[in-house]
Amino acid sequence: MSPVNATGTPLLPKLTAIPPGIATPCDYRQAAQARLDAKAWAYLDGGAGDELTVQRNRLAFDAVNFTPSMLTDVRGGHTRCSLFGQDFTHPIVLAPVAYQRLFHDEGELATVQAAGALEACVAVSTLATTRLETLAGHATGPLWFQLYIQPDRAFTSALVARAEQAGYQALIVTIDAPIGGLRNREQRASFDLPSGLGAVNLAGMPTPQAAPAGPSRVFDQAMLHAPTWQDIEALRKQTRLPLIIKGILSVADARRAEACGADGIIVSNHGGRVLDTVPPALDVLPAIAAATGERLTLLFDSGIRRGSDVAKAIALGADAVLVGRPWLYGLAAAGALGVAHAIHLLREELEVTMALLGCRTLGELKTRQVCCVAATH
Template sequence: MTQAIPPDVVALEDYQRLAAAILPVPARAYVDGAGADGLTAQANLAAWRGIRLQSRLLCDMRGAHTGLRLFGLDLPHPFLLAPVAFHGLAHAEGEHATALGAAATGSLMVVSTQSGLPLEEIAARAQGPLWFQLYMQPDRADTLALVRRAEAAGCRALVVTVDAPVNGIRNTEARAGFALPEGLRAVNLDGMRPPQIRSEPGRAATFLGLLDQAPRWEDIVWLKAQTRLPLLLKGIMSAHDAGRAVAAGVDGVIVSNHGGRALDTLPATAEALPVVARQVAGRIPVLCDGGIRRGTDALKALAMGAAAVLVGRPQLHALAVGGAAGVAHMLTILRAELEVAMALTGRRDLAGIDETVLWPSP
């Protein structure tokens, strides 16, 4: 059944407001919560808002469009759905509904390793392009099994999340007593070997085996040799790691601080993006997520060197409020906002967006 979208939903913040009233308190703590004090999550939003744009008037906008080509795919706009776990928290149809909404707008969806539905089932019903987000497993055989499943399912790229070898300190979730509801789990990991963790009184598991088999740079080089799919690293926030990524032979990087859910007090992605883009220097595409809530945010990211942007939490807000139609509407809003921003800054296509879109710093 198609869910009706309330007429007062005109921006992404409206979906967030309404989702807060729909989602149970523990689920909302998971979806909207962040690491520790939430300072990085707040900074992600504030940083985009603090960047000013520069208008350009009387430009020739004939034939204007938002299309791009990315890793062999022709996409109608630069908004991708970031990997988000457990869509079943927001809607009974889970990732199926999200994929349907993405396809309705020609959007690319990145399926999470921690999806609540099997990768193969999502891909079988999806009508649009998919990438697969990979958490590398303690056993290389398990990692390779996930890669082969993604290849067989028709995923067009692998996105390896590298910034969360351990979970961040999730105080908001702990206070709300969040636990996955019965019947919802990371089904793609069924049967795989978890880390071998020791136990000592008064100690957390972090340095008691949890990190012993966490991925290292040599594992990225190994993984790149195992697949012909484009390989992107998600979680790059420094020039150092951007340089290591290029040296490792990856095909792209995603500037991301995990939505502020991992290490709190990291800088906003809007701060890290130009640093990473300068280091990469056009050798591979740079993408960005973290706090993208307006078309103007995307315009600013593209001006600072991003090829595309990813949207995380808003997809679950829209899913909770409007199901597949909500996801499609949310993406339509973002694309429309980007088109207006491009029109008012005189940019006919994405290739024409550069640093001159931004108001000069004093």
Template sequence: MATIREPLVRIPASLVSVADYERLAPEFIEPATLAYIAGGSGNEQSLRANIEDVARLRIRNRLLVDSAHGHTRLSLLAHSLAHPVLLAPIGHQGLVHRDGEVAVAQGAAATDTALVTSTQATRRLEDIAAATDGPKWFQLYFQPRKEHTLALVRRAEAAGYTALVVTLDTPVQPLSRRAQRAGFRIPSDCLPASLAEFSEQTRPPSALAGVFDGLMAAAPGWQDLDWLMGQTRLPVIVKGVLDVEDAAKCQRRGVSGLVLSNHGGRALDGVPSAISVLPEIRARLGKTYPLLIDGGIRSGYDVFKALACGANAVLVGRPQIYALAVAGALGVAHMLKLLRDELEVCMALSGTPTLADIGALSLAPDLQLTNLGYH
């Protein structure tokens, strides 16, 4: 078995893309852990769709556009952001680096990047917040007992998080076949630090109890979302939306924004990618309603495509884990710089000097092979 390398302290000249971090990841992550990170649920149809649907889109280049005053700034939920790339909430980051989510927060701080901290983080939410003075949101899973959910909300408010991102698409977490085959188990030193004070008896029932009698018995409903919004002044964003009717229902109930997501292909397998449903949801909810997406974002060109389809911003998931494993906070910062640099190049060459200039016309029409005489 190959020896797992320590994180790099310098970025080699050969590391020039987000894909390079994924390519190097097996040298820095234990095989079973890598299977857990890289894998998706079921037959991994949705995992593949995330990449394929983004890759299928083509960008329209434009000539002689004045881009002298171009920039990537935006306003999102009344906050000014330097660019439209956020770090998605990913739990158990201590699996790949000793400093875990704190190192990710340091990388975010170095690149003016907004951070979304996971309920499942291996570092306390307060310690993660203290590691960055940049924008930060807290991703919340409803706990089986409301007082525990409320305790997390109050801690997030006190720590300086400025929005709550409520994940609703995984009341049951499907098992990854890759992880099962690799024999992966989350080690005891990588459990969620912010949940440590909650006793085992109040955590969700084991899947051994059966789906409907076990996990789904404690699953939240619309009334719980309404309750949560009544408990905080922070904007509440719902993550995990793919259905246009669910999206409209969230908007009507006063949800401040949505993250369109299939959980990185780790929730219900066979559902569409976020980018494929984005245009329909944008059309239904209007031009000004905040919509973010995740899944399949691997370059600045992918960020551009998501914005052209109607997103205000994107979240990157697995790339931050690979970058963290390869080079710690430095790797996360470098990965984010690569995304931002590529986005700026793409904007310049497509004649869209600001994010407001990016739209549906920034994408080329689908190539119809039949028009070229192919069948």
């Protein structure tokens, strides 16, 4: 029996050319769905619980309106920025995404290849299906490493050391997923990893000692080795890399990250994939930006689908953004070509938005009153 895609029809082959009708990155969504089985599609497209936060992330962007400044001279404008002493031609970072070979046989290699061609930074996941050293060997652009702190802290330290030795330029520590979220769409699709596909960077990790029997599988087992702020302090002492904390949704946690020595934070609700009904990340961004000032580099993640969304996040306080699903749809549909095209579209949309707003630089986006937020959304 031929494999079927998420719509129940035979899987279509991957695209080898950009098809007509692709005007925005998310135009790849339908093409991706047609080329993935139900399990992989549930993992890529789904969220936690009833997926309300996934929806509200988008509603938050929809509720932000632009106020352009007309007849402004924007000749010589650009999207350049500096993050952690590194210079970038644009503020779009490819977010860390696990198990990319679920979506395309080349997985992370295709992503890194495309990002290098478009001068985009890639955040490589702990749960990548390609060794971090292999990706560094193929990269022509900047790489950051995203860390999930493992139960074995010595193994975690060794993982960080591997990233440093391989030439990664920053360390992202994700703190909002000490256990997996309740992804009901994946459960209904009976999601599991295909044979032969796994988190190769965790190979050889010692199995944690079995927890004593307790009444709760969550509190007495899954959370037994969960990280705390003390682990962040320990990592700060261990690594020379810029330390970025991902998963911040409150001023209190932003200040705690700063106190632990973080160089930057990522305002993020994990794209709605961990805990449902947390606030849209965009809604909490302005308050966190006001509280951290220029002391921390502030990045944003969760809900971006267009270059105009990038502009809104920067106007509301972010220095740069992380993007996930738009280029993942491109990866699933067309491999490196789809990723590169999605990044190109995002950057061009950002440039057009800036030009029409009358902003020549990202700094002008942040300092001018170019956004207003609707009363409700």
